[in-house]
Amino acid sequence: MPGPDGAGTAPVLSVSNLTVTVGGTAHPRAVVSGLSFDLRRGETLCLAGESGSGKSITSLAIMGLLPKPATRLASGTIRLGDTELTALPERALRKIRGDRIAMIFQEPMTSLNPVLSVGRQLTETILNHRDVSAREAERMAVEALDAVRIPRAGERMKSFPHEMSGGQRQRVMIAMALALRPDVLIADEPTTALDVTVQAQVLDLLRDLQKDFGTAVLLITHDMGVVAEMGNRVVVMRHGRKVEEGETKAFFQAQQTPYAHELLAAVPRIGSGPGRQAVRAFEKPLALEVNGLEVRYPGKGGVLWGKGMPVHAVKGVSFNIASGETLSLVGESGCGKSTTARALVGLAPYSGDVVLGGRNLGGRDAAGTKQAKRDLAMVFQDPYASLDPRMTAGDLVREPLDIHGIGTKSERRERVVELFERVGLSPDAPGRYPHEFSGGQRQRLAIARALALRPKVIVADESVSALDVSVQARVLDLLRTLQSEFGIAYLFISHDMAVVENISDRVAVMFDGRILETASRDQLFSNPRHPYTQRLIEAVPVPDPTRQRERRTLVPVLAAQGAAPLVEVEPGHWVATVH
Amino acid sequence: MALYLLRRLVQAALILLGVSVITFALLYLLPADPVRQIAGRSATVQTVENIRRQLGLDQPFLVQYGRYLLNLLQGDLGRSYLQRSEVAELIVARLPATLLLMAAGILCELVIGIAMGLWAAVRRGTPTDRALMVSSFVGVSAPQFVVGLLLLYVFGVRLGWLPISGYGTAAHLVLPALTLGLLGAGWYARMVRSSMIDVLRQDYIRTARAKGLKGSTVLFRHALPNAILPIVAMIGIDIGIFMSGVVVVESVFGWPGIGQLAWQAIQRVDIPIIMGVTLVSALAIVLGNLLADLIAPFIDPRIKLR
Structure with a gap:
C-alpha cells in the first residue's frame, strides 16, 4: 500500500x-x-x-x-x-x-x-x-x-x-x-x-x-x-x-x-518489549478496594439559581489492587478514568466505597483524610504544570513531610536527599528549580514527591504520556524498581495500550464511566473479549511496516450502553455482556 | 433566552433593592442635617422641628425607608427638598445629556484604547510599544479633574479651538468626552495589548498564517475578535467607574447632566435627589452589564446564555 x-x-x-x-x-x-x-x-x-x-x-x-x-x-x-x-x-x-x-x-x-x-x-x-x-x-x-x-x-x-x-x-x-x-x-x-x-x-x-x-x-x-x-x-x-x-x-x-x-x-510494543512485566501472582492483603464508585459533577444553569442536570462521569466502578500489584485503567478521553483517579485522591466528591489498607475512606473525618493522603499519592501527567515553579526541587519533595510533621528538620533533609538518590536525580538537584530540569527529570521529581510519605498506593495518571519514548522507558523502569522495593500498589491510568501492556499485572478497560472488561494483562491482550477492547487494541499503530493492520473494517462506534453485569469468562477475566 | 432575561431582570431588581437600602442607611447615618439646609441658619427650633415632622424625618429608620420603598415601587422618587420639584422630572430632564456624554466617552475610550493596544501588541518590544504603554499609564494614573483642566486650558483657553464649557453643539462634547474616555482608554490599551499578545500566540493564528492570509486579515479577522472578548465584559463593569467620572467631568465642563445634579444635591444634603441619582446610576450599571453579556454570544459562539 x-x-x-x-x-x-x-x-x-x-x-x-x-x-x-x-x-x-x-x-x-x-x-x-x-x-x-x-x-x-x-x-x-x-x-x-x-x-x-x-x-x-x-x-x-x-x-x-x-x-x-x-x-x-x-x-x-x-x-x-x-x-x-x-x-x-x-x-x-x-x-x-x-x-x-x-x-x-x-x-x-x-x-x-x-x-x-x-x-x-x-x-x-x-x-x-x-x-x-x-x-x-x-x-x-x-x-x-x-x-x-x-x-x-x-x-x-x-x-x-x-x-x-x-x-x-x-x-x-x-x-x-x-x-x-x-x-x-x-x-x-x-x-x-x-x-x-x-x-x-x-x-x-x-x-x-x-x-x-x-x-x-x-x-x-x-x-x-x-x-x-x-x-x-x-x-x-x-x-x-x-x-x-x-x-x-x-x-x-x-x-x-x-x-x-x-x-x-x-518503543513499547504490544506482545513484546524488553521491559515487559513478568507474570506475577498476588496474595491478599489488598492495598486498595473500590466498590461502586460514582462521581457526579453538578451541571450548570437552570431556572433562576437552580442547578441543571448533573454530569454522571463515573457510573459505578469497582476494582481492587493488591500490595505490589499494578492495575491499569485504560480507555479513551472522556471515559471517566481520570475522574476515577481524582475521586480516589479526594479531588472529586464521590459516592461508593474506597477501602484503603482496611480503612473505608467514604465517611472520612479530618484525621482520616490526612492519613489517607499519606497512604495514597498521585503523579500527574504534565511534569511542567504540576510542579510549583517558585519552589526548589528540595522544597517540593520535602513539603509533604512538613505538612504531616514527620521527623525533625535534619531528618527530613536526609529523607529528601535519600529520595533524590532513589529516583536517580543528582545530589545537587534539591537546590534547583523545576524549570532547570528536563521533562523526564521533572517526572522523577514528581515521583520522589509522591514517595515522600511511603504511600501504600500511587495513582499515576498518564504519568509517562508526555515523555519521549526513551525517557518514558527509563521512567517506567524506575516505577517498576520502586514497586519491587517498597511493595507499592500502582493504579496506572493511560490511554497508551502499549505502555499498559508493558507495566501492568492486570488491566481494566473503561468506557462511558463503566468498566467493560477486566482481566490479567495476558488474558486481555491475547484474548480480548469485549468488542470495544478488541477495537482499542487493534487501533494501535504497530512499529513494524510488514505487519499491516487487517483493521480496515473497524467495529462500528459503540453506543453508550447501559449498566451491563460483568460475567467471568475464565478465571480472573470479567467482561460486560454485549447487547 | 426569555428565561435567562427574566432571571437577569429579577437579579437586577434585587440589586437595586440592595443599593437602595445601603444608600438610604448611609444618608440616614450622615451627621449633616438636611432640615438645617432647608430651614436656613436663622430658623427657630420650632420651625426646624416642624419641617422635620413635615418631611417625616423624625420617624425611625425603618419607617422612613419603608415609606420610601413603597413610593419607589409606585414609580415615585419623591420631591427635592430644596428645588420644589419632582426628582423624577429633574432626572429625566438631565438624563439625555449624561447619556450622550457617556456614549461619546465610551466611544472615545474604545477607539483610542483598542487602537493603542493593537498597535502596541503588533509592535511588541519596540520603542513604539514602550511609548504607547507609558502614555497609557499616564492616562490611567492622572486624575480626571487634572486631565479635564489640562485639556480645557490647552484646547479651550490657549488654542481656542473648542468651547470651554456648556452644552448644545458637537464641539461642546469633544473635551468632556475625551476627558471621560482617556482614563478608560489607558486601561483598555493595556488589556487589549496583553490579550492580543496572548491571542497572537495561539495555534489558530498560526493556522491562519499557514493558509496564506494577509497580515491584516489575520490581525483583524482572526485575532481581534478573540482578543476583544474580555474587553466586552469589561465595558459593563466600566459603566460604574464611568458614573463617578461623570460627576467630576460634568462639574469641570459645566455639562448639564445628572452628575452635576448629584454634585449639587450632595453639597446641600438633598436626600431624595441623591437617592434618585444613585438608583438611576445603579440601574445603568446593571443594564450595561446585561447588555455586555447579551452581546458576548455574538462575538464568541461558545458562550451560551443560560
Whole structure:
C-alpha cells in the first residue's frame, strides 16, 4: 500500500543544507543544522525524532513561518519545484502557503479559530487563493468536507469548532489543507492528540486522500508506529541533525546508527518489549478496594439559581489492587478514568466505597483524610504544570513531610536527599528549580514527591504520556524498581495500550464511566473479549511496516450502553455482556 | 433566552433593592442635617422641628425607608427638598445629556484604547510599544479633574479651538468626552495589548498564517475578535467607574447632566435627589452589564446564555 516510490521523478520539495539558528546573530545556536532531504510526488516522508530534534522547526521553515525574531534561517535552500522559497519575499510566499504547500497541526482543539464558523474558515482559504465567486468557494468547501467524510457536510458548514469532536476538527483541518489540492502537505503530529481509534480513522483518511490526489506528504511524528504505518521513507532527526534516512521497510529491519536502534528499542510494543512485566501472582492483603464508585459533577444553569442536570462521569466502578500489584485503567478521553483517579485522591466528591489498607475512606473525618493522603499519592501527567515553579526541587519533595510533621528538620533533609538518590536525580538537584530540569527529570521529581510519605498506593495518571519514548522507558523502569522495593500498589491510568501492556499485572478497560472488561494483562491482550477492547487494541499503530493492520473494517462506534453485569469468562477475566 | 432575561431582570431588581437600602442607611447615618439646609441658619427650633415632622424625618429608620420603598415601587422618587420639584422630572430632564456624554466617552475610550493596544501588541518590544504603554499609564494614573483642566486650558483657553464649557453643539462634547474616555482608554490599551499578545500566540493564528492570509486579515479577522472578548465584559463593569467620572467631568465642563445634579444635591444634603441619582446610576450599571453579556454570544459562539 505504499504509493509509487517515485524513483526517477524530480522531487516536489527539496530541502538542502538547511540550518536554522536561535539566539540572534550574536550567539547563534543551531536548532536545525545541515538538514537535507527530498520529497517526491505521491510519497510520504516521515520526519521522526524526539522532542527538541528540530522536526517542527523544519516544517515551519518550509512554510516560511519561523517565529521572528527568535529564530533565523541561517543557510540552506528550500525548493518547491523550480521555486526557491528562501529567496521569496513574504508577499510571494503567502501565495504559496495554503495553496501549493498546506499544513495541518497537532492540536485540533486549538488550531481552528473558535469564533469563526467552519464554513467561513474553509471558504476563506479558497477565496484567498482562487479567483472564484463566494458561491463557488462554498461548493468547493462542501466538497472538501465530503472528501474527509464529514457527514452532512452542507449543514456542518455553519458549525463552530467547539461543536465538533477532536477527530472531526482534525478532519476539517485536513479538508482545509487539501481543498486546493496542494503539491505538498505537511502534517505535524496530526494524530498525536487524538484517541487511538480516532487516530486510526484519520490515518486511513490521510492515506486515501493522498492516493486520490497524489499529494506529497511530509509527516512529522515521534510515533514509530505511525512511521511504520504511513511512511514510504523515513528521516530520523536528533539535535537538529539528520541521523539516518532510508526506506521504511529497510529501516525497521535494520538501523544503521546506534541512536535509531535505541530509539526503536525503547518503543513499547504490544506482545513484546524488553521491559515487559513478568507474570506475577498476588496474595491478599489488598492495598486498595473500590466498590461502586460514582462521581457526579453538578451541571450548570437552570431556572433562576437552580442547578441543571448533573454530569454522571463515573457510573459505578469497582476494582481492587493488591500490595505490589499494578492495575491499569485504560480507555479513551472522556471515559471517566481520570475522574476515577481524582475521586480516589479526594479531588472529586464521590459516592461508593474506597477501602484503603482496611480503612473505608467514604465517611472520612479530618484525621482520616490526612492519613489517607499519606497512604495514597498521585503523579500527574504534565511534569511542567504540576510542579510549583517558585519552589526548589528540595522544597517540593520535602513539603509533604512538613505538612504531616514527620521527623525533625535534619531528618527530613536526609529523607529528601535519600529520595533524590532513589529516583536517580543528582545530589545537587534539591537546590534547583523545576524549570532547570528536563521533562523526564521533572517526572522523577514528581515521583520522589509522591514517595515522600511511603504511600501504600500511587495513582499515576498518564504519568509517562508526555515523555519521549526513551525517557518514558527509563521512567517506567524506575516505577517498576520502586514497586519491587517498597511493595507499592500502582493504579496506572493511560490511554497508551502499549505502555499498559508493558507495566501492568492486570488491566481494566473503561468506557462511558463503566468498566467493560477486566482481566490479567495476558488474558486481555491475547484474548480480548469485549468488542470495544478488541477495537482499542487493534487501533494501535504497530512499529513494524510488514505487519499491516487487517483493521480496515473497524467495529462500528459503540453506543453508550447501559449498566451491563460483568460475567467471568475464565478465571480472573470479567467482561460486560454485549447487547 | 426569555428565561435567562427574566432571571437577569429579577437579579437586577434585587440589586437595586440592595443599593437602595445601603444608600438610604448611609444618608440616614450622615451627621449633616438636611432640615438645617432647608430651614436656613436663622430658623427657630420650632420651625426646624416642624419641617422635620413635615418631611417625616423624625420617624425611625425603618419607617422612613419603608415609606420610601413603597413610593419607589409606585414609580415615585419623591420631591427635592430644596428645588420644589419632582426628582423624577429633574432626572429625566438631565438624563439625555449624561447619556450622550457617556456614549461619546465610551466611544472615545474604545477607539483610542483598542487602537493603542493593537498597535502596541503588533509592535511588541519596540520603542513604539514602550511609548504607547507609558502614555497609557499616564492616562490611567492622572486624575480626571487634572486631565479635564489640562485639556480645557490647552484646547479651550490657549488654542481656542473648542468651547470651554456648556452644552448644545458637537464641539461642546469633544473635551468632556475625551476627558471621560482617556482614563478608560489607558486601561483598555493595556488589556487589549496583553490579550492580543496572548491571542497572537495561539495555534489558530498560526493556522491562519499557514493558509496564506494577509497580515491584516489575520490581525483583524482572526485575532481581534478573540482578543476583544474580555474587553466586552469589561465595558459593563466600566459603566460604574464611568458614573463617578461623570460627576467630576460634568462639574469641570459645566455639562448639564445628572452628575452635576448629584454634585449639587450632595453639597446641600438633598436626600431624595441623591437617592434618585444613585438608583438611576445603579440601574445603568446593571443594564450595561446585561447588555455586555447579551452581546458576548455574538462575538464568541461558545458562550451560551443560560
